[in-house]
Amino acid sequence: MIRSKIPLRTLAVLASPALLLPVAAADDYRDYRAEAMAMVKRDFQAKGIAGLDRLEQDGVQAVCNRTGNHPPADVVRRLEQDQMASVRFPADGKLMGDWKEGEKLAQNGRGFTWTDKPGLPVGGNCYNCHQISPKEGSYGTVGPSLYLFGKKRGYGEDIQKYVYSKIYNAKAYNLCSEMPRFGYIGALQEQQIRHLVALLLDPESPVNQ
Amino acid sequence: MADPMKIRAALQGDVVEVRVLMAHEMETGTRKDASGKVIPAHFIQTVSATHNGNTVFSAHWGPAIAKNPFLQFKFKGGSKGDKVQITWTDNQGDKRTDEATIS
């Protein structure tokens, strides 16, 4: 499912010789990455909804893995454009949902593990990594604090589009970002992303209080 | 059969500090197993400690004591080498007694 969505240009970049060069120094050269991939292929088994296809890297993953998350600037530029092109905005142009629903989604960290049931909806996982509403003290710090997000950045359409697309595909803005591509992989649907946009950008949301 | 307790009894000044770990599920009776059946309550209800035949401490517990319970208490009048005996009983009639030497 994921692989089928890889833009063709990503694959073309992968095939370019510069990226295939190993990073290791020549004298103790041994392709441990290749050995690791071979070991992983042997040692994993499908379980529940988590199939072995998940071990197949898509274009972005492969580039980030090969370069220690620091691909050359021109590669980054091209692939970020590809990722941006993947973002599907709502047809009716409405980007804001209900912040209360967004808060519930932000709290929910479920989905996509082998113990999760197939199908939707899955959670947004937001509090795992971000501070958001001041009412929730149990928040992670892997990502930046989003408290006062709208108050600091404004509530206009541009910023709504930014938040929507960032949640849809974080790799459009930072190719090797640690943040999942929630819309791109089909984890969050249009309406859910709208709710999360509202959580950050509704002036009434506790985030902006 | 229930596993032995882990008992430490240490004399500090004139006070014996007793620390006990007990192997017990402390099942509340409100949880369900994988098939949706309620797991019956199974928890320690009483704990008593004796030293030289005297009860030096006793406790009544409900099911909200954490699984594999820990208990600490202190009493006076013990000497190094004395035995401290602890007994628990649970709501299903299981019982276990262990003893430790005061060090």
Add this chain to the structure above:
Amino acid sequence: MRARFILAATAGIALAMPVLAQTGASADFQKFRDVMEEDNPAELFEARGEAYWKTPSGPKHASLEQCDLGLGPGVVAGAYVQMPRYFADVDKVMDAESRVVHCMVTLQGLTYEAVTRQPFSNQSGTPAHVNVVTYVAGQSRNMPIAVPQRHPKEREMYQIGKEIFNFRAGPYDFACATCHGTDGKRIRMQDLPNLTRPEGAIKAVQGWPGYRMTGGLMLTSQWRMNDCFRQQRFPEPKYLSDTVTAILTYQAVNAKGQIYRGPGIKR
């Protein structure tokens, strides 16, 4: 904590808050974790493991007292802080759990399938090998981590482990390193140790085997790796597989010289 938050926001230094809040909660967790560590229910499992180690059982009616954990048959003290390591008799690198299972099969005559039918503790019980691993780990308490890197296969395991640690894949693009590659991060309220550095790596090494408060289960490093991959949205690593050994080697070698204070107690 909330009062502090309002104060800070009023003072216009809201950006400093996450740090403050984190320090407060983490310190509180640590204080009570220390209290728990002194009387860790893991000791009950160590006692069971010791009894199993010393009591003859299985088709060969043998104890595990002749098991070679890398320091010679029967030597338990200090063995855990030197694993994973290379074992010539099987020509491979094994972690403590793999080795204990190996001994139960070879010495006691149990089948591998029988021993590993239930790999991890669950509500229905704690498998014997988990108790034994906990006992073995406890016999290295307060010793420095000294996982050997002499044999080529030990060095190879480290390098491969490092690659797997950094391997991003799956629907969420997660690698081990996504959560465990930098300092000072947390998920929700849980601190994420940086496993690439000694001070962080030791936290993982001594955390497992650990008594997990959730469910009150005694769980091993093998379980921890299994559950990490689950949270990483990967498929399942096979129990006792080289992949798991490789990552355990990577983190244990990174913890070199740190004092082992496990078995642990974890959220």
Add this chain to the structure above:
Amino acid sequence: MGYTRRQALKAGGSLGLFSALVALGLVKPGDAWAQAWNKGVFETKSVADALKALGASAPTMTADVIVTAPDIAENGAMVNVAAVSKLPKTQQIAYLIEKNPNTVTAVFDIPPGTLPEVQTRVKMGQTSNVMVLVKADGKYYAAQKEVKVTVGGCGG
């Protein structure tokens, strides 16, 4: 077993009676204590009912009872709670957890010669006040502390 609350109340209304019987040599310590487990007390579902069942309707709140528990519990499945009473002639210490399904979690009997200090670990379903009730010289005192129970990482 089969010792109902009604019987317990008829028999004297408090656990103290059993200590007295033990002291008189009328009952073996273990037996008495085991029999005295009071279903009525442990099945109460509010602090008010719990206090009533324990015979302590209006305890005096005091700083002489010290409750040590975390401000934020890392995990509600295992919360360390220590209680110390500085009140002379402390006879009994009880733990009451307001928001738990059953309020009374533990009742400790403190005979003369035993220090009024106890520590154990409790399960808490949610953020709640933890009250420590102390019976000293026949009167009831209490102190309490709120313990926050947090949401775990990775969505559980």
